Amino acid sequence: MTNNKAIIAIPMGDAAGIGPEIILKSLLNKGIYDICKPLVVGDLGILQKAKSIIGAELNLHEVNSPTEGKYEFGTVDVINLNNIDLQHFAYGQVSAQCGQGAFEYIKKSVELAMAGEVQALATTPINKESLKAAGVPFIGHTEILESLSGSDDPLTMFQVNGMRVFFLTRHLSLKDACDAITKDRVHDYLIRCDRALQRLGVEKRHIAVAGLNPHSGEHGLFGWEEVKEIEPGIKAAVKDGIDAVGPVPADSVFFQALNGKYDAVLSLYHDQGHIATKTVDFYRTISITNGLPFLRTSVDHGTAFDIAGKNIADSISMEECIKIAADYAPKFTAETNIENKIIL
Template identity: 70%
Template sequence: MSEKPIIAIPMGDPAGIGPEITAKALNNKEIYDMCKPLVVGDLRVLEKAIQIVEKDLQVNVIASPEEGLYEYGTIDLIDLQNINMDELEYGVVQAQCGRAAYEYVETSVTLAKTGSVQALATTPINKESLKAAGVPYIGHTEMLESLTNTKDPLTMFQVRDLRIFFLTRHLSLKDAITQMTKERIRDYLVRCDQALERLGVEKRKIAVAALNPHGGEGGLFGMEEVEEIVPGIEAAVQHGINAVGPVPADSVFYQALQGNYDAVLSLYHDQGHIAAKMTDFHRTISITNGLPFLRTSVDHGTAFDIAGKNVASSVSLEESIKLAAEYAPKFTRETIE
């Protein structure tokens, strides 16, 4: 049996549900059967979370991953000691929490860059808390992009056997349409294929979701397919990519879930998000491709309204850790110069 991968879990914003779901997730023995989970966070915050979720868990504070016990019932933790518990208030934007959340990610990235951990499974951070702390990033993707000198990381969702890439993300629909050029579509299909290859997917077939109803019906319902999307797909095919489409968006995701395609390239944010979350909201996991290491993430926020109340579900984080453990042995790492 091959060595189980070490998965770093930055604890997220201490005022949110990150610490709680971390404690709950690591009360699942299946996690330890698949990998060696390593939390990066703050000891007192984690101990408080364990108390809140009423689990019988011990914390083993370590200085480096090789010191971990990785035994069910014990959470191995790298303690950054960066939260003043007297000032911590659940569900409230706080600068100390934004700074701490960033430092958890930063430390985890350092471990991944050196190969000390095989993947990251990240928990929620809060944009307003980051801003209050003067952290110049709005989210994980932007942090990881800067910390690894990666240009335009590729987001992929996975839920069950459905994989979804995104041509555009946080843009208005009007602005997103202007980004749907044949050059960009060709480039993204090439990158999607490379990302799937790094995840160990063989004989890859990628479908492109259509923008307009029924794929535009040859221009009757819009010219985007005719002028940009089809030429982009054809250019990717000429490059050697097994890509098809555009396939009408009302059926392409279902077909991919049935195994007809290995992945779907969604053209805009909500197109792919709706498909994934309607399939299984809690088990939709985000994978950031193009980084030098593997990173999975829950696809929900800090949920300040329920933080500290022991009602947050850990299912998404559990699935994120398990997916990282599944892909890590197959993942082709890249060396950072």
């Protein structure tokens, strides 16, 4: 069974944040090693500091490639990029070297994934200000991964307790998000959601679209978006063979999905889906980026500079992130229409 386990690359994230700490705490869970082969891509000096802070009895094993890993409980295999100067390092501080380092851990992990040497990425928090200080021309993980992999418009999915939620719009004002809810967009996203689920190995793909207005508008009584845009978009997707229904009132659709009525929900705007998932379990809400040539899961919290280096951070989200990557990795299929090269 050991040889069948997926190798999960774990880029260390911003060294000044809680990433190194939650990685090591996660790898104190033997159950992680029972289901996958975790491989940390980071800075060995920072990981040694984190090991000392949490008081962990772990052997940090430096390797040059995934094939050299031991993947044994009690041993943390590390590809050491050695890019943090500890004399100029401080926890909880915006830092160009930490921003550059975080980018380099992601880049190396992507290279391994694109070469087929690892089967998935489970990413830790990075800091936008540190990226900017380093001159890294991206604002976050998704944009970095999109560029490095040559992908186009990756699709975000949240998962918590088996409930899957996609997002029609993300970082837009509520007013702009409402304007972006069009028939064509709903139609397109339902096709993309179905394809994403298929790539993750989900055989049943019954997708509900959340309503926008109270009671999904009550046939125009509380707004016309459902009648003019959302319902026609759903009907167009159904005509194309997608198993989609809705719009289902947003005050009930997520509860129904959590209880198995739907295999996924298409949320219409950022907070609609974020509130629904994080209220169920904030720490176990995991982000999955679809539309890449490889599988990527991520914790859905930040670098937590205020508690970094203090042995306070909880590793539950990181553990769940690795577990979900391990679960989906054997089922995941890469799309053939994405050119398999890294844009450096």
